[in-house]
Amino acid sequence: MSTLLIYCRSGFESEAASEISVKAADAGIYGYPKFEALQGYIEFVVNPPHTSLTILEKLRFRDLIFARQWVACDELLDNLPGKDRVTPISEAVARLPKAAELWSETADTTDGRNLNGFAKKLGSAAAAALRQKELMLPRKSKADWRLHLLVLANNRIWVGVSPLVNSSRWEQGINRLKFPADAPSRSTLKLEEAFHYFIPKRMWPERLVGGMRAVDLGAAPGGWTYQLVKLGMFVTSVDNGPMNDDLMETGQVDHKREDAFTFAPGKPVDLMVCDVVEKPSQVIELMAKWAVNGWADRLIFNLKLPMKQRYAEVADCLEQLETILQEHDVGYRLESRHLYHDREEITCYLELG
Ligand SMILES: C[S@@+](CC[C@H](N)C(=O)[O-])C[C@H]1O[C@@H](n2cnc3c(N)ncnc32)[C@H](O)[C@@H]1O
Structure with missing residues (x-):
């Protein structure tokens, strides 16, 4: 063997x-x-x-x-x-x-x-x-x-x-998921798969609950917001680009045309998700800022990996995040995965406290 x-x-x-x-x-x-x-x-x-x-x-x-x-x-x-x-x-x-x-x-x-x-x-x-x-x-x-x-x-x-x-x-x-016909983008499957992979089904009634507050950074056109809305959450969707009209009509979405890197929530939220296309090291800094400020209980974010040394880049970024969390005495669980619906990117789950 x-x-x-x-x-x-x-x-x-x-x-x-x-x-x-x-x-x-x-x-x-x-x-x-x-x-x-x-x-x-x-x-x-x-x-x-x-x-x-x-x-x-x-x-x-x-x-x-x-x-x-x-x-x-x-x-x-x-x-x-x-x-x-x-x-x-x-x-x-x-x-x-x-x-x-x-x-x-x-x-x-x-x-x-x-x-x-x-x-x-x-x-x-x-x-x-x-x-x-x-x-x-x-x-x-x-x-x-x-x-x-x-x-x-x-x-x-x-x-x-x-x-x-x-x-x-x-x-x-491979966890193959069916694309929901009314979703605004195929990206929606990435967040759905992330829920299945990172959050055991028995925890969903506690972790993915209607009425929770979420922030979606880099949200347009709304594939990730769609998943959160479907679960009954109230979502602040941050992106300069336009959001899908049907989503806006649900009344559960507050669209902020702001920069994800300077946006701060009025009060802490249950879940923050981030699909911004930016250098992984910058996304990590943004995630660390949210974690250290206690702005969300849980974070799901993608790291885009167009560079050659993708494993080295991922390892460096995750180490950088863990170092910051440890320096600030923040309790956490961090898991990362190249999901089936991910392409040149990986998805990370950070649970705080
Ligand atoms: C991959 S797309 C997001 C797709 C989205 N998750 C979905 O499922 O439909 C990346 C988005 O990040 C947005 N973006 C890039 N830089 C940003 C920034 N600094 N602040 C806010 N949004 C940004 C882009 O406008 C783009 O809509």
Whole structure:
């Protein structure tokens, strides 16, 4: 079990590679990444005495920003015979911890999408055979592991496992959301996905409640404000650009044509969200100002990442924010993620107090 597969957005392989190399090394686990640009996943080869399972034990999946999913594997099954792929897959599965569920996945790329139909059929056939051979537990039984096939071609397949409690709960690590037809911009899905990812559903009745007050910085045309309004919140939307008319007609939106960097709320709000397109370091300063002044209980903000050294930039920015919060004795929980609906950006969640 020397390889850890990490799924990521196509084009972010180098970020995923840098991040796992740094975070594994921090935990005393060394290895090297292998990937080709735009393939939508990387391999991280772990040096002995550790294995990829050690990483799954020692690192928290949610501490990774650029990983959509992680899967501990043995070796790539290559040149699989067309007539019987299930036997070699079964032999590989026999060496893995037992699972009750199998996800047959592809990379989130054009090539991957073309293999989806094949992958689904293979997954069903493999699961049936594996259960018959008692190499998988019966459906719905309690298990600590999930089995993954990552199908690269009809004869090249990775076989591996991820721990249920320390991995993504979505196939391919992707939470696909339906675009609401009446939303003013596609950006709306970024905030909706952020709610799902950062705030457990059981906390929604406390954290995302009608009647709460929110500020949306860089709000136009209103995709993020739309999500807040839908939850019944009263929103101050700050942007020089025009806001969607239907949103304004709800009576829940106060549009301020002001600069997000100088705007101050009259009184503290429950939630501040920010999608301003600006240098990440400037956005971080703005977020720190809000946190230190106690202007919001929770902040959700995007860091736009058009630069080359995107992982280094993110790491520097988050460290800068944490340093300021610690210097001011502000209690916080900070989580960051490259969400599925994010493009050249990541989303951060800062809970204060
Ligand atoms: C990516 S768009 C926001 C999209 C919005 N979240 C949505 O879902 O519709 C970025 C917005 O930031 C605004 N913006 C950029 N700099 C700003 C500033 N200094 N103050 C206020 N708004 C700013 C732009 O006018 C633009 O509307």
